[in-house]
Amino acid sequence: EAGVVQSPRYKIIEKKQPVAFWCNPISGHNTLYWYRQNLGQGPELLIRYENEEAVDDSQLPKDRFSAERLKGVDSTLKIQPAELGDSAVYLCASSLEGLIRQGDNNEQFFGPGTRLTVL
Amino acid sequence: GEDVEQSLFLSVREGDSSVINCTYTDSSSTYLYWYKQEPGAGLQLLTYIFSNMDMKQDQRLTVLLNKKDKHLSLRIADTQTGDSAIYFCAEKPGGSYIPTFGRGTSLIVHP
Numbered sequence: 001e002a003g004v005v006q007s008p009r010y011k012i013i014e015k016k017q018p019v020a021f022w023c024n025p026i027s028g029h030n031t032l033y034w035y036r037q038n039l040g041q042g043p044e045l046l047i048r049y050e051n052e053e054a055v056d057d058s059q060l061p062k063d064r065f066s067a068e069r070l071k072g073v074d075s076t077l078k079i080q081p082a083e084l085g086d087s088a089v090y091l092c093a094s095s096l097e098g099l100i101r102q103g104d105n106n107e108q109f110f111g112p113g114t115r116l117t118v119l
Numbered sequence: 120g121e122d123v124e125q126s127l128f129l130s131v132r133e134g135d136s137s138v139i140n141c142t143y144t145d146s147s148s149t150y151l152y153w154y155k156q157e158p159g160a161g162l163q164l165l166t167y168i169f170s171n172m173d174m175k176q177d178q179r180l181t182v183l184l185n186k187k188d189k190h191l192s193l194r195i196a197d198t199q200t201g202d203s204a205i206y207f208c209a210e211k212p213g214g215s216y217i218p219t220f221g222r223g224t225s226l227i228v229h230p
Contacts, residue, residue: 004161031216042123042207042220043162056216091161106216110161 002026004111006092012117018080021114025073025094032069033108034077035091043091049075082118089113123221125208130227137195139224141208144189151184152209152218153193162207165193195226203228 005024013019025032030051035043046065048056051072060067064083069075079086093108122144131137143151149170154162168175168182168191175182181194195202205225209218 009159033217040127041222042209044220045217048216093161107164107167108218110163112159112161115159 004092004094004109006090006111006114008114009112010115010117012119013082014119015084016081018078019082019116020076020078021090021092021116023075023077023092023111025075025092026109029094029096029109030072031095031106032075033093033095034067034075035093037089037091037113039088046077046090079116082116084118087116087118089115123208123210123219125206125221125224127222128225128227130229131198133198133200133228133230135198137193137198137202137226137228139193139195139206139208139226141191141193141221142189143191143208143210143219145210145212145219146189147212150211150218151182151191152207152211153180153182153191154207154209154220156205156207156223158204165206198226198228200228200230202226 007022032049034046036046037043045059047060047067049069052069065079067077091113092111095106095108124142150167152167153165155165156162166177166180168184173184179196183192205223207223208221211218
């Protein structure tokens, strides 16, 4: 079974340029997550989708970041314009279902990430 | 709030055991996780423990949970060079979808 697929794997851009990342979750996974991982840190959630609906985007800097998940499958994350501080690894993850019951593990599967460098 | 703390580095000799430690703050945490991240890769779930357990063993991996001290450890027996990676501890409070990650412990295995 294919895992979470992300592209591109690496991206180098100049500040003020736009950039987009793409994620294809594991087939059948309803929940999709975008995380940002700064150097030397753990991942931090940017946005979570249940099917095509963004249900948690409180950590997404909405002035420059946007995301969409058309048809509840693939997702794109966009930054426009990029700033120097946006340099990080952007990780996509998916899980089978979002419905939380007490005791649910709801394991997340991570993609390899896109390493963004803003010059 | 939630806070997960880990030491940043651990160096061991090949064949020895590695013990990576983690402390967390949220007493309502239901799941505690250990993830492995190799260079240029995403996070791979190694193992997890439910908060009503004290220990979980899975092949070379042993997880110990001390709920009183909010301390979690991961022991890797017979550590190999392929175990060199960054190991993240994470907690997921009850009713939350999202785990909170520590900063990661970089494990270096030398011959």
